[in-house]
Amino acid sequence: MxxxxxxxxxxxxxxxxxxxxxxxxxxxxxxxxxxxxxxxxxxxxxxxxxxxxxxxxxxxxxxxxxxxxxxxxxxxxxxxxxxxxxxxxxxxxxxxxxxxxxxxxxxxxxxxxxxxxxxxxxxxxxxxxAEPGIEHADEMPDVPAPETLPTVQERIEGYPALEGLHSRPRPIDLRYVNDPPWVTRGTGSPATRNQVWMRADGTLPDDQLLHVCVLAYASDMTLLDSPLARHGAYWELDKVLGASLDHAMWFHRPFRADEWFLYDTESPSASNARALATGRFFAADGTLIATVVQEGLLRVL
Known part of the structure; x- marks a missing residue:
């Protein structure tokens, strides 16, 4: 192919x-x-x-x-x-x-x-x-519905430096729950966590492996924004060099990646030019579907 x-x-x-x-x-x-x-x-x-x-x-x-x-x-x-x-x-x-x-x-x-x-x-x-076992899960944060939130294209209005990055069509629809990091940058009120609604921007075939792979694709989007947001910085607007170092995911329950899911991320630690970011994926009905941990290289130039 x-x-x-x-x-x-x-x-x-x-x-x-x-x-x-x-x-x-x-x-x-x-x-x-x-x-x-x-x-x-x-x-x-x-x-x-x-x-x-x-x-x-x-x-x-x-x-x-x-x-x-x-x-x-x-x-x-x-x-x-x-x-x-x-x-x-x-x-x-x-x-x-x-x-x-x-x-x-x-x-x-x-x-x-x-x-x-x-x-x-x-x-x-x-x-x-598949096999039976005990069941429990964290609850989803109380956030607005994705349909009530502006698109990324609407969010970047007034930020010319970001238009080239976000104007190109993407396969994943993003809706920030809280103010995006480029909005909170330099305000003196940095965000301690990043919450984004996501979904594949269309309909996917009924192939569970494909849905998991699309979620893995989406999981690398916005995750390292969390440590930068804590310091009031953003990629294209500050002199920052970053790259993913490692990535781990656990898939808890079945889901569809072409339906809305919430990506709730935060950064518990950063040191020695590395930052740790963690994330949880919730389906729109509140079901915890996956957990993500990534360490990234972050150098302030």
Whole structure:
């Protein structure tokens, strides 16, 4: 599917004035990896990528590669990953899957993403067949409904430096619950947490692995905003250099990524040019569906 995916990604650049289903379909195509051997897959990046490949894209594609080697009745419940080198968006990424274990209840996979003969990303993922057990979960914060909140495009009005970043159509619809970090920046009232409603901006196929991979893609968006927000700073408006170092996710319950979910994030610690960010995903009905932890490199220049 590489040629199809590459053509779809190229077409995304030609649809700057469009959004919604058109752009989401391009993401689905990017996640539809080419199988070039039993345990080897190949993916591409959209031509409009910045200097480095977006981390959420690599995580999503790696999870697709792992899932393609696992029986469909076993769903992913956790992943742990390291971003090793910046990905080159100009060349394909090769994903090599190692079938670590196939047990009676759990399946473990390890995936290494390779470019130019070197590893750029490594992921371990565990899959489990459904079984009964105890149940409890945190409650969702009390927040306004997403339909009552302005879009990102409306939020960036009056911030010319951000228009280039946020004006390009995205496959994920974002609605900030609290003031975005570029609004609170420099006000003397930095935010201690970041809350954003998200959903895939269109309709996804009924493939649970795809929905999980789209959530993994979305999880790398806005997460490192939390530590910056605590210090009243924002990427394009301040001299800040950042990059994801590692990423972990736990998937608690089934969900649809094309329905609204709340991403509630905060940063409990930052030191030694690194910041830790944690996040919780809630479905619109209040169900806790996933938990995220990431450490990122943050240098103030």
């Amino acid at each position: 590489t040629e199809v995916a590459r053509a779809a990604a190229t077409e995304l650049d030609n649809n700057v004035g469009q959004g919604g289903q058109v752009v989401l379909d391009r993401l689905v195509s990017l996640l539809d990896l080419e199988r070039i051997e039993e345990n080897i897959f190949r993916g591409v990046s959209p031509p409009h990528s910045p200097v480095r490949v977006f981390g959420g894209q690599v995580a999503g594609q790696a999870l697709v590669a792992a899932g393609r080697t696992v029986p469909s009745e076993r769903t992913v419940h956790s992943l742990h990953a390291y971003f090793i080198r910046g990905g080159d968006p100009r060349v394909p990424i090769v994903y090599e899957v190692d079938r670590i274990r196939d047990g009676r209840s759990f399946t473990t996979r390890r995936v290494v993403a390779v470019q130019h003969g070197k590893a750029i990303f490594a992921l371990s993922a565990s899959f489990q067949k």
